[in-house]
Amino acid sequence: MDQNIIHNLIRKSLNGDLKSFEALIDEYQDQIFRLILGIIKNSETSQEITQDVFIKSWKYLHNYDFGYNFKSWLYKIAVNESLNTLKKTRIFEEYDENIHVIESDIDEIDTFKLNKLNLAIAKLSQDQRIIIQLKHFENFTYKEISQILDVSEKTVKSRLYSARMILRNHVKGN
Structure with missing residues (x-):
């Protein structure tokens, strides 16, 4: 999706348009899930964290800097949420060798x-x-x-x- 379209969806989302935010979720959900799964190695936990990423991105969307790539911004949230989960559960010591x-x-x-x-x-x-x-x-x-x-x-x-x-x-x- 073109960055201008993404920025337009973000602006609409900031004005309360949930359909625009849903379009952003549809665009990035699978990519975010794959990233998190690659870190967490647990499908169920990865799904939960993916949801948390989009909840957090909705909550802090007003802090998004339009000079920054939105995908990178989401990935940063995803990595941070994943690492926080690993710290809490200490599952990073058990790496599943079935990498996707x-x-x-x-x-x-x-x-x-x-x-x-x-x-x-x-x-x-x-x-x-x-x-x-x-x-x-x-x-x-x-x-x-x-x-x-x-x-x-x-x-x-x-x-x-x-x-x-x-x-x-x-x-x-x-």
Whole structure:
């Protein structure tokens, strides 16, 4: 959806138009859910957090800065809500090795390599897994990731480099 259309929907939402906000939810709900599921690794909890993200975005929509990408703003809320949930429940220690990969990517990677990659991703730190997901599965830029995670672009690049090296070494069998 074009950024101008999104901003128009936000303005209407700010004026109390629930249909406009529902259109924003329809546009981003699946993407937000996928991101959260990649962090939380539990479908039911991810659904609850996705709802919380949109409730919080409605509540704080008046704080949205129109100079900021709306998708990045939502993703920042989603990451923060996910991390808060992980802190509360401490489920981050139990990583489900059944990572969800976009179906179109499965055709390009054989099952053995995919399993090896999933195991390697499981060994990454939480910060590294989130950055890998934002960069390679959600296609955010370094700048957008830095805004979502509240870290410098240099930190994003460093964490991404480290994560890629770990993945490369694990997949190669080192």
